[in-house]
Amino acid sequence: MKKTAPTLLIGVDFGLPHFDADLVELGLLAKTAGLHPVARLTCKRKAPDAALFVGTGKADEIKALALLHGAVEVLFDQALSPAQQRNLERHIGLPVNDRTLLILEIFGQRARSHEGKLQVELARQQYLSTRLVRRWSHLERQSGGIGMRGGPGETQIELDKRMIQDSIKRIKERLIKVKRQRHTQRRQRDRRDTFNISLVGYTNAGKSTLFNALVKARAYAADQLFATLDTTTRQLYLGEAGRSVSLSDTVGFIRDLPHGLVEAFQATLQEATDADLLIHVVDASNSDFPEQMAEVQKVLLEIGSDQVPQLLVFNKIDALDGSNYPLHMQDQYELDGNPVPRVFLSAQSGLGLSVLRTVLSDIVKTALPVVLVPETDPRDIDREYEGDMP
Incomplete structure (x- = not known):
């Protein structure tokens, strides 16, 4: 997610009552994060497409619209699964992000206190932990030879997962200490x-x-x-x-x-x-x-x-x-x-x-x-x- 990047906003109406047909809130969130919305597109579906969230035809339309307006990033108003995000990026040829990552980005920019920064980092690490396969897709999985079960891609993914999980564990431990500190402050106020x-x-x-x-x-x-x-x-x-x-x-x-x-x-x-x-x-x-x-x-x-x-x-x-x-x-x-x-x-x-x-x-x-x-x-x-x- 690049700041000031020309961004295409996408919303999918699944028949829910709170659907923002004009993508007003998503546009405000994008601007808050420093992005520059250049066009908006909405569509209707009964249910998300398992592979591309919006289906092949609509994905082609998004690709053409992004090219027309010079968008360098596509932003969805709904949460995407790791597979849907990966498939959309391959199909459209541009970075694709969702509402969840956008809010995490804003929180990361705005957190000032030690506690706030810890909380944002925890949420970010938890989000990234489900998308590690995208970060190492350039590493092929190879097999062959006696005892060979996987290639360098699989090894790197496992290493990265372990690093992420260790980081999450450390952040949670630090947050427990901060939570105890806040509890002590509240007890002092209660005593008064x-x-x-x-x-x-x-x-x-x-x-x-x-x-x-x-x-x-x-x-x-x-x-x-x-x-x-x-x-x-x-x-x-x-x-x-x-x-x-x-x-x-x-x-x-x-x-x-x-x-x-x-x-x-x-x-x-x-x-x-x-x-x-x-x-x-x-x-x-x-x-x-x-x-x-x-x-x-x-x-x-x-x-x-x-x-x-x-x-x-x-x-x-x-x-x-x-x-x-x-x-x-x-x-x-x-x-x-x-x-x-x-x-x-x-x-x-x-x-x-x-x-x-x-x-x-x-x-x-x-x-x-x-x-x-x-x-x-x-x-x-x-x-x-x-x-x-x-």
């Missing part, structure tokens, strides 16, 4: 009777912007996918509750998040699992927000956070037109059949932040006794727990 809140939501919903607005932090925030990968925790002072709470900004979720990434980022997502409250941030200006919310709920279920109480925050209301603008800044929304409190706001402009603070104060006062905090405790001078800091 801290109420823990985690921001979750679809990528680019505005979590980091909201985080910065609430705690006056300087966490990186931008109008792009996966702007934040490393969990950052600060203390948020709620005057009406008479106490501070712990607020964590976590990595955003996305449709078809690779399972390996969910496993690899278990330590980071543990902040959401151990939270007393999840603030589920939703991009209210995105017409696909119901599907995005469903994807978030699916990942929360997978990491064991589905039973943690939620507060919905519909962000970016400043981008809504008059007909879609909320009548009230606070109401309830039915989520998975249950009524969940909802607040409307704009983290960018600050509209509705006072309502959110009031709602959070009410929740905290119900859960914990009021503790008088001296007025000299400034809410913008907080301790930050980031990456593998002690």
